[in-house]
Amino acid sequence: MPVKHVPQEIAPLVHAFNEALARLAQGYDRHNRFLTDAAHELRTPIAILRTRAELLRQEPQSTRLLHDIERLSHLAQQLLDHQLLDRPSDQREIVDLDDLVCRVAADFAPLAIEAGYDLAFEPSPDKTRVEVNVLQIERALANLVCNAIEHGGGGGTITVAIDRTGGIEVRDEGPGIPVEERENVFEPFYRLQPQSRGAGLGLNLARQIALLHEGTIRILAGSWRGARIRMELPVRS
Ligand SMILES: Nc1ncnc2c1ncn2[C@@H]1O[C@H](COP(=O)(O)OP(=O)(O)O)[C@@H](O)[C@H]1O
Ligand SMILES: [Mg+2]
Numbered sequence: 001m002p003v004k005h006v007p008q009e010i011a012p013l014v015h016a017f018n019e020a021l022a023r024l025a026q027g028y029d030r031h032n033r034f035l036t037d038a039a040h041e042l043r044t045p046i047a048i049l050r051t052r053a054e055l056l057r058q059e060p061q062s063t064r065l066l067h068d069i070e071r072l073s074h075l076a077q078q079l080l081d082h083q084l085l086d087r088p089s090d091q092r093e094i095v096d097l098d099d100l101v102c103r104v105a106a107d108f109a110p111l112a113i114e115a116g117y118d119l120a121f122e123p124s125p126d127k128t129r130v131e132v133n134v135l136q137i138e139r140a141l142a143n144l145v146c147n148a149i150e151h152g153g154g155g156g157t158i159t160v161a162i163d164r165t166g167g168i169e170v171r172d173e174g175p176g177i178p179v180e181e182r183e184n185v186f187e188p189f190y191r192l193q194p195q196s197r198g199a200g201l202g203l204n205l206a207r208q209i210a211l212l213h214e215g216t217i218r219i220l221a222g223s224w225r226g227a228r229i230r231m232e233l234p235v236r237s
Contacts, residue, residue: 032086039079046073071197078201081139085208089133094236097128097162104141105160108149116154117172122161129236130166132213137233140209140217141168143202144229148172150197152226166215166235173226182219206231 003014050069056062105121112119130137141160148158153174161169177185177192184190186207191200203217210217210231220228 032083035079036083039076039083042076043073043080046076067197074197075199078199078205081143081205082201084133084136084139085205085212087133087136089212092131092133094129094131095134097130097166097168097233097235098123100130100132100134100137101141101160101162101168104138104145108142108145112145112149112158115149117149117152118157120157120159122159124162124164126164128162128164128166130213130233131236132233136209136212140206140231141170143206144170144231147202147229148174148227151175151192156226164235166233168231168233169220169228171224171226171228176225176227177219179221182221185219186217203229 001014001018003011003018006014046069050066050073053062053065053069056065102121102123105119109119145158145160148170151174152158152172156173157171159169159171161171163169181192185192186203187200188204189200190204191198207217210233213233215231215233217229217231220230222228
């Protein structure tokens with residue numbers, strides 16, 4: 001708050017208030033940095049652990065161990081992803097939506113195929129340009145495609161489609177998300193199967209990123225098989 005035109009007897013109060021706010025902001029930054037560093041630091045020991053576990057003889061115990069390590073590594077990545085939310089909005093660039101989405105889909109193609117899916121990409125009928133923080137949108141989409149792989153029933157086609165209104169849909173043919181859970185799944189740490197690999201942060205992150213871009217994200221309702229998640233971003237003319 002400005003102190004300039006404040007009556008003299010109030011000025012110390014305004015000063016104290018401003019200082020308290022500054023301390024709060026500092027504490028918040030410190031906290032955030034700590035979390036990011038911690039997530040980052042976690043990745044090295046997890047990577048070492050994985051390498052060691054991969055050297056073990058193949059038996060049920062070691063397979064389970066590798067599975068647990070995967071979970072840990074996923075959690076560290078998701079914590080790290082949250083740091084992306086602090087990027088200021090001036091770090092945005094105008095890009096072609098097809099290029100951006102296609103790149104993410106291509107990155108996940110081997111993973112999807114290995115997990116038993118076909119992956120289809122449907123580009124937009126026209127050139128669609130968006131002004132975005134590329135890293136953020138990539139991570140949001142990566143989480144949607146990951147979800148289709150993880151929760152999509154292990155077969156059928158995962159489709160990533162774009163339309164000219166800036167809508168991006170990720171569709172799978174798995175069990176889908178029940179109507180009454182369609183908002184809950186965006187809550188942090190909320191999972192339909194609590195024993196699943198993830199931490200329940202992916203959709204929450206995707207929504208926060210969509211909101212930062214004045215966009216939306218929701219689970220579509222319809223009679224088709226599987227889940228359809230739709231993200232909409234404002235289109236640049
Ligand atoms: N494509 C999907 N099909 C069915 N269920 C899904 C799908 N995507 C997300 N979910 C459900 O929503 C929950 C939250 O998703 P998310 O926030 O990404 O967390 P997670 O780390 O568990 O993937 C998941 O645990 C899962 O139960
Ligand atoms: Mg997820």
